[in-house]
Amino acid sequence: MRQRVFTIIENSPLTDRVSLLRLRGDCSEIQRPGQFVDLALPGFFLRRPFSVCDWTGDELRLVYEQAGQGTARLRDLPAGEKLDLLTGLGNGFDLSRAGDTPLLVGGGSGVSPLLGLARRLRKQGVQPRVILGFGRVEELFLTEDFYRLGLTPTVTTEDGSFGIRGLVTAAMDVPHSFLYACGPLGMLRAVSEKSPAPGQLSLDARMGCGFGACMGCSIRTVNGPKRVCKDGPVFDKEELLWDD
Amino acid sequence: MGRLSVNLCGIELSNPIIPASGTFGYGHEFAALYDINCLGTFSMKGTTRQPRFGNPTPRIAEAPAGMLNAVGLQNPGVDAVIAEELPRLAKVFHKPVIANVSGFSVEEYAEVSAKLAAQPQVGWLEVNISCPNVHGGGMSFGTEPAAAAEVTRAVRNVTDKPLILKLSPNVTDIVSIARACEGAGADALSLINTVLALRIDLKTRRPVLANVTGGLSGPAVFPLALRMVWQVSRAVKIPVIGLGGVSSAEDAVEMMLAGATAVQIGAANLKDPFACPNILRALPGVLDRLGVNNIRDIIGGAHG
Known part of the structure; x- marks a missing residue:
């Protein structure tokens, strides 16, 4: 820091x-x-x-x-x-675990960190699949930036006004080596359950300090209490407890 | 003794700047940023008998010139603090540290205090009878003189180390609580803990904090804290540690003029992780401008 x-x-x-x-x-x-x-x-x-x-x-x-x-x-x-x-x-995504066919899933403002991730995966010579979910066509952003990286993101909208109608999970039936996801908690849970692959999820939280001092953003995990700001915001999907 | 040094219950501090409990963890996050041995000492995260996860989130809310927290005493429990945190701390901090103790019964306060007081690294015990964010303990001991005295006596019985009682501002008469603690054997008092507060989300029409209420800290409470430090330091003979919204070297000097022997820095650490070293760097210049040689000479100076 x-x-x-x-x-x-x-x-x-x-x-x-x-x-x-x-x-x-x-x-x-x-x-x-x-x-x-x-x-x-x-x-x-x-x-x-x-x-x-x-x-x-x-x-x-x-x-x-x-x-x-x-x-x-x-x-x-x-x-x-x-x-x-x-x-x-925070810790950030672990690129070394991507494998050959990583899947990037972002919902709403959770799309944001996936762009930097996609760029660096491309630099590693990896061609990730990308699914970006929005509410309606007017809410789309950054999609053209993924195209500029030579990627073809699949876009979903809840009202069907652009791309596939539905939530990001509607587009997830693609084989993948690893899952990277960022978005609302409900989306992360659904995506995590739908994906058979290992993966990492980036969490959002209301924070106090942002560097691990105040314990304002703690969550329970299978490995005990963790601070989203310091131990995360990226967590292995296997580490998270959903029933809280 | 340097010009910034003060004496806190028989232990010399190289300066009066002390990060407050709950804003500095067990020191490691800050030790990664600067040499925390520059501090007078610091007060460790409040420790209870059992590990505690604390309150549900959200635990933090914005306030005008401050913040609310309702962390709820998240800590790994006293045994883990002794087995893991103190040995880790020994590698980065070479001064006596303040162990902050919380509890849900008089017996718990005494048991946790006894364990922590037995650790050579612990210079002082700071007994928190003022946490507004837990139920069935915490602040309930600090809002009534007899209960405050009972906790003080119980901890006094288990240690000869300097005993600091941390007081709540959420009372009608803080002086009566302060006197009760002094009478029961406290060696010092620290005040104020956070002020019970509330924020409501306009969109959801529900309280922002999952705990509903939280403790207000930051510059918003500074004049309130100053007033209470003034009142208490006039009424007791034991030293008072002033805290509540101190954010600058000037604030620290003002707090000492009000009667504080040392000053704790809380919310400022969370906004600016370098708040304490910045205050320390600015202090000599502030003293120069005020024509003060030694900072200890200004303690209670506003009382005339």
């Missing part, structure tokens, strides 16, 4: 509720896709954790969804504004 000042290069809406934040600064502490940053917002006490969408050189991309007063404030910050970040937080 490092504390670093980043400058906003771009802060623009991708959909009604989701925005892209491009930042310039020292990304050297970010080692793996699936890690996150904790961003201090002017006027708010607690930092806000956001999954790293992607990073290259000194450019960091985040995607954030409108969730409350903090993200509403963030949406108003113009390019040029400086932000105080804790970077390189």
Whole structure:
């Protein structure tokens, strides 16, 4: 973990509720896709954790969804504004376990970290299958970025307005060596149960500190209590307890 | 003795800056960021007899100039703290540490205190009779003078090590609780624990925290804490450790002027993991500007 000042290069809406934040600064502490940053917002006490969408050189991309007063404030910050970040937080996805045919499943804002993951899997010479789930066609974002990586994501929408009608599980009947997923808890559970392969799931949580000190985001696992921020946010699917 | 050193119950601290219990774990997250031996000492995560998972999540909520928490004393239990956490801590922290104790009965307080006090690394016991986030224990011992005195006596009976009682602000008369603890053998008092508080989600129309209520901390409570430290330090002869929203070297000086011998830093650590070293770096300059040679000379200085 490092504390670093980043400058906003771009802060623009991708959909009604989701925005892209491009930042310039020292990304050297970010080692793996699936890690996150904790961003201090002017006027708010607690930092806000956001999954790293992607990073290259000194450019960091985040995607954030409108969730409350903090993200509403963030949406108003113009390019040029400086932000105080804790970077390189959390464990991130383990790329070494991908195998030949990994499956990436993202739902809603959970699509974000899968882009950085997909880029690095491609660099490893692996061609992942990608399933991206949204509510309706107006909510789609980042899908063209996956195409740019030479991938053909399968898109599902709940109302059938684009791609396959239904939830991401409707598109999961494809053989795969390993599962990487990020999205709402209900989706993660359904995806995890549907996949016969081993896998890793990235969890979302309301956090206090973001670096393991406050115990604000604890979950129960088969290996005892774990902190989503420090021991996660990525957990082996076999490690999670769903009946809580 | 350096200009920042203070004496806390017969043990010299190289400076009065102490991370507060529950905001610093058992030290490791911060030891990975900076040399935590720069601190006066720190107060370890509140420890109970049995391992505790704590409350359901969400446990954290935003507040104007602060935060609410309802962690609910998550900890691995006293035996694991002694077997695992203290040996790990010994590798990165070479000063006496404060062991923070919680309980659900007088017997539990005494048993956990006795075990922790027997550890050579433990310099002080801080007995938490003020946790607002657990039920059937915690704060109920700290809201009534007789109960506070009973816990104090029970722990006093099992150790000669300096005994700090951590007090709740959620009372009508904190001075009466403070006096009861002093009378029952406490060597020092730390105050304030968090202030019982609530947030409601406008969209769901339900409380944000799964526990419904939580403890408010951060700059929002600083003037309240300062007032209570002022009142208590006037009323007792034992040292007072001031905490509640301290975020800067200036806040620390203000807390000491109100009567605090040392200062704990809580929520600030969670917002900025380098809060304590930053405060320590700024302190000498603040003292210079105020024409103060030794920080211990300002303790209670506002009382005239």
